[in-house]
Amino acid sequence: MVMRKLELPLSQTQKVRFERAIERLQSLSSTANSDTSVIVTGSIPVNHEESFLKGHGTSEVDGELLATVCGVVERVDKLVYVRTLRARYKAETGDIVVGRVSEVAQKLWRVELNCTQDGVLKLSSMTTTDDVQRRRTSADELNMRNIFVEDDVVCAEVRTIQRDGTLELHARSHKYGKLEKGLLLKVDPYLVRKSNHHFHYIESLGIDLIIGRNGFIWVGEHVQVRDPMMVDDQKSDTYDADREQIHTSLETRQSICRMGNAIRVLANLGFTVTLEVIMETANLSNSKNIDIHDMLGSEFHVVVAESEAERRRAKRQK
């Protein structure tokens, strides 16, 4: 059998346990939905007597509907489309994304989002420091680097997607903006599900978790009130100095790493990444007394695969 290999050394028993867990996952999912996986040029069965609309990832050749990507066939009323698995992020308006600033340009920042193009965050779609609605002056433009510089991690919302695929972002709320003191993790976008909540505050650990729809996940120290952006140079200096003094406690830093590694393990195994599963994985490592640096080892991967199989089985029985 060909399968995505885990790039980990597994002992014989671990291998057997892992394969058994994967088999159980397979049997659980095959009963849930009938086989709808297609590959490039795989024909999609459609009822030609009824009308249908061809969506993304399909093309019609000689009256036959063919897939142009590998994925799963989805049907919504008359619309037939192929949901891709391992592909880059496809933006939708209103998605909450996490990205990294790649360029500071005139009146805008370019943000890397694991998309086909970099996202654009205009200066005018940022809230000003003083929370006043006003035109951005050239002074604001010169002070752009006080807000974000290259390689900063930012959180924003997708505003519009232009016809040519240009992605416009906005950060018109205090919950968006620069992210500091934490970890940025990159997972495949298909592992992130759309939900009503992408911002999570884990009170017991004092951690913020932002699951970006583009597969970028932020784990960081909880920020009580998003500080307003400083535009004034002088103020910004004192502000930086203030921040320097507040150290993140060792405990918080460890929890951040534990959460981060939990996400990495889930992404390696190709399991959906949701708050619930991440928490469960982190707690599992705690209860089994697995050190943070051992979480990426073979044993924990196998344990997570087993517990995931168990979890899904329990869920189905309910």
Next chain:
Amino acid sequence: MEYVNPEGLRLDGRRFSEMRQIVAEIGVVSKADGSALFEMGNTKVIAAVYGPREIQNKSQQKIDRALVLCEYSMAHFSTGDRRRQKNDRRSTELSLVIRQTMEACILTELMPHSQIDIFLQVLQADGGTRSACINAATLALADAGIPMRDLAVSCSAGYLNSTPLLDLNYVEDSAGGADVTVGILPKLDKVTLLQMDAKLPMETFETVFALASEGCKAIAERIREVLLENTKQLEYRRGAA
């Protein structure tokens, strides 16, 4: 030299229309958007695909479609004697050929303002690297979720000792006979690549070409199996909501 013995067996024990063993594996380069390993006998190629991503050289940007870039390179240890040059003429030509073949099957117009990079690294060369590279690139592109018209597959065939031979290895390739590399789109039944580096009479060419096309179809079948298995695996691991 005798390349086909009286029993009809070739130097490595294959029959004239027999292919070497194929090994195909998806997901070998973890940081790439899509990657694949493709082996045909002793020929071994790794393909990595990055993109579609933000264009790096703005002047090359295409307004209406994606830019496809391809880099073919042979590892220094891939042949018997150590290879010294990196960017020789052969590599440049092959990069171009593979780029054109892949560009023909990618639906580039769906991804304007972006670029797709295909990197091909030959780990072991034993004839037919061109074909192996195209097959590996197809797998990697499909893994990266890039929309394609069809899977481009390729296979070579030759003509030695008045016998058409499928999938030449290095010894047969360097024997001086004709080497026909064919790339096809199996579903659309179209030819995207056809190269021959010697002369052949028309009738002979037809048979050799037909043999190579048959080989392509067999490879396409194998590639489909691998992709379907991979897709199913990803989907059930992800799990239903």
